[in-house]
Amino acid sequence: MDATITAAVLNTAPGPLRLEELRLDEPTDREVRVRVAAAGICHSDLHEIDGTFPTQTPIVLGHEAAGVVEAVGSAVTGFRPGDHVVSCLSVFCGECRYCTNGQLVLCTKRGDLSHRRPRPRLRNAAGQAVRPTAGIGAFATSMLVHENALVGVPADIPPATASILGCAVTTGLGAVLRTAAVRPGQDVVVLGAGGIGLAAVQGARLAGAARIIAVDIHAAKLDAARHCGATAGVDARHVDPVAAVRELTDGGADHVLEAVGTSRTVMQALEMLRPGGTATVIGMVPGGRPVEIQGTDFFLQEKRLQGSFMGSNQFKVDIPRYIELNRQGRLMLDELVTHTVTLETINEGVAILAAGEATRVVTVLDAA
Known part of the structure; x- marks a missing residue:
C-alpha cells in the first residue's frame, strides 16, 4: 500500500521549500522504501532552489541521505526491512557500456531506473505527480528509490555522519x-x-x-x-x-x-x-x-x-572503505558536519549554506 509522508517541496524556483503531505507509492520490483533519518543539503540543491540551475517543479530535493529500510519490492535481494543504508544519486543500471566498464557515474540508463514506472512515486494533495530529484527525493520522512541507489552501512554510524557519505565525501x-x-x-x-x-x-x-x-x-x-x-x-x-x-x-x-x-x-x-x-x-x-x-x-x-x-565513484565499494578509514582514525567525517536543522527548519539550513560559512548542513529527521 502507498504511504502518507511529509516532504519539503519546491513548487517554484527560485522559491522556498514548503512542507506538504504527499502520497508515496509502494515499492515495485527492485525498489526500496527508506525511512529517512538524515539528509545533507548540497550546493546542487541550493542551485535549484535559487534558480541558478533550471529544474522542473514540483520537486522534492535531497540526494545524500541515511535511513532505515521500511519495505522492499518483489525483486530486491540485497536489502531487507531494518537495514541501515545510505543513498547516492549515481544510481546505475549495471548493464550499459559504461557500467560494464566500471564507469558507473556515466550510466546511460539512469533515467530509466529513476523515472520510468507505472505510477508516479510521489503525488500531492491535488493528485499531481511530484518529482523526486535524481529518483531519490531525500527531504522527506520516507523515500522510494531503486536498490542500485543504496549501499548498506553499519547501524552504529550517526545518521548525520552517514548521510554525507552519499555525496560530499564520496565526491x-x-x-x-x-x-x-x-x-x-x-x-x-x-x-x-x-x-x-x-x-x-x-x-x-x-x-x-x-x-x-x-x-x-x-x-x-x-x-x-x-x-x-x-x-x-x-x-x-x-x-x-x-x-x-x-x-x-x-x-x-x-x-x-x-x-x-x-x-x-x-x-x-x-x-x-x-x-x-x-x-x-x-x-x-x-x-x-x-x-x-x-x-x-x-x-x-x-x-x-x-x-x-560524483568523484567517478563506485559507491557500493567506496563507501564501505571510507567507513573503515574513519574507524581507523584516518578519515574525519563527524567534523565535516557543522550545522544541523530539522525538516521544519530546512529553509534556515538552506540560508546557512547560501551564506558560505558552513562546511555541510544536514537535515536530521530521525535518530534511527
Missing part, C-alpha cells in the same frame, strides 16, 4: 583518488574548502601528497582544512591566490581540484598548475557560463583539464 575523495589519481609526493591544491573540498583535502592526505594547499575566502574554512591535513591555506580575499600558490609550490602544483563551480575559479585552477599538471573540476559551473582558457597551456605546457562527476 571529494573520489575526485582525488579516482579521477585525478594523485600519487605520493605530488603537490595538490584544493579550491574551495566546503564539505567536498575538505573531503578532497583528506583524499590528498591519504594519497600521500607532499604539499596540500587549501584556497578559500573564509578563515574558518581554512582552519578546518588545516585540521583535515592541509599543509597551507591561502585566503583569496587578501592575496592573489594564483601568485600565492605558485610561490608555495615553486612554480605550480601537480594537481588542482576545483570545488567552487565558477568560470573564474576553473581558469585560476589552470593558472595554478605546473607544466604537465592536471586541473580537475568538481564544482558545478552553471550552464551557459563559458570558461576562457589559453591554448598555449595545452600545446606548449601539456596542462590537462578534466571533469569529475
